[in-house]
Amino acid sequence: MTQATVSPARRTETAAQLRRGRILREVRSILRHLLLALLAGIWLVPILRLLVTSFSTDRGINVRRFFPASYTISNYVNILFHPDSVAQFPRWFTNTLVVACFNCVISTCFVLMVAYTLSCCRFKGRKLLQNLSVIVNLFPGVLAMIAVYFVLKYLNLTNSYAGLIMVYAGSSGLGYLICKGFFDTIPVSLREAAKLDGASDARVFFQVVLPMSRPILVYTIISSFMVPWTDFVMAKMILNSGLSADWTVAIGLYNMLQKTLINNYFALFCAGGVLVSIPISILFVIMQKFYVEGITTGADKG
Template sequence: MAQRHRIPGQLSRGQSILRGIVLAIGAVLFLFPFYYMVIGSLQAAPDTSLGGIFPSPGNITVENYANINERINLFSGLVNSGIFTGGVLLGTTVFGLLVGYALAVLEWRGRGVIFALALLVQVVPFQLLMIPLYVMIARDYGLGDTHLGMILPFAINSTAVIIFRQYFLQVPKELFDAARIDGAGEFRLLWQVAIPLVRPALLTVILLTFIGPWNEFLWPFLITKEASLQPLAVSLANFISNVASSTSNPFGAMLAGAVVLAAPVIVLFIVFQRYFVSTDIGSGVKG
């Protein structure tokens, strides 16, 4: 009987089983907090015992969602979070693409200094800039209690600039030279040649940027005083601080708000996670 040779780097059957078991355990440990959050939000009476992980059907209710919605209006909070996050996404994507393209593709004096400054911004904590930003936006520009006042400090993201620059550097320069020979201007070249080839970077920036403003609390809390303008993260924090104790099940109501806040992020990642590992850069050049 011929002996079967294993391909170098290929796992044996036992190793594959062991890897599957380890990955399954890791997945369970990672997903358990989300499961517990959903289950806790559906419990009529909080059950902190071990049996509460699998509650009885009689203890399941959606009353917690109704209770928190009566106090902070979940839909209004979601709309404000969507406006805030959408504005940040728009600014981050547009400015990130333009600056990243200019730093990677165009030849101009001082681009190395600008890139170094973009790297330097990474080490400056936002909390250090918060007070002067508040004074400038709220007092000088008069944008307190406005969506624009929330969006402006996050409209340009140096992380997005760096990501786009690195992706544009991987695009073969022959593609840009060929497009210029055909008469394409820089904006047309960016739109029709560069952006389709760095689609994974575009989606990565959108996903990473989405999580930040969607969960942002401190700046929207500082710049907005009107409850009708506050994102859901701020409304939920105010609920926990001020009125949670007045509900019949504050634990369940807080978890219900957390579920509503986390759901869009989870759905977005599930839908687009496959794009993290895809790339089309090599498809534009023949070997």
């Protein structure tokens, strides 16, 4: 049936259906965005409470009102420049930064090496090794806490940053899946051409694969840095000497929430929570482009 033979009533009905479909799509889009805005608002409420309380003149926890009666920056000044026996934030920050930097370097090397081996090398038992690593990853790391603690105690590595870094970095190679997915997208012909020219696997890795893997490299670095920065369970188990100067940020801030301390240190706790988030936020904003590209490309298995 040509357009000339279509009746005016049929054309009017078709136009009305198109308008109704367009309006329905717009309504659905508005509802989806409203739902997302509501969820974002709910997610931001605790962060906003943490931020405004960090500027509160009330040192203790206040459950009567959301916003404080008056504001001050003395909480940030005290936690940064006037540490006491309870709040030693500069020392905690330094401890956490040292552990995070060492773990970042070691874990990134482990993840990249494991991912390259399982993606670009062919050897007997490769599939079995991949399957076993995936199965092991299904179990949370806290299940091995007691065994890890006694091993470190036998080696005299409890209450030491070396033992903590070993725990963080020791199993980091199991997190190779996203990195391997990225390496799988690199053309095999490039590696084969390099090997035909006499390049070893190490040279192929450093001069061919890594220069093309900047997004996944950034993603791996950020992920490795964030593990010790936000961890509490493993750090509390290993650094259990009771000396507050040896704690990481997570342990120190948690200690401020004790029943005997919270009425005097809750505002300082909130200020410390804001300060802890600043380095990670800056790092993420700067590297966001490569971080997202690393995740999305690494999820493509071709």
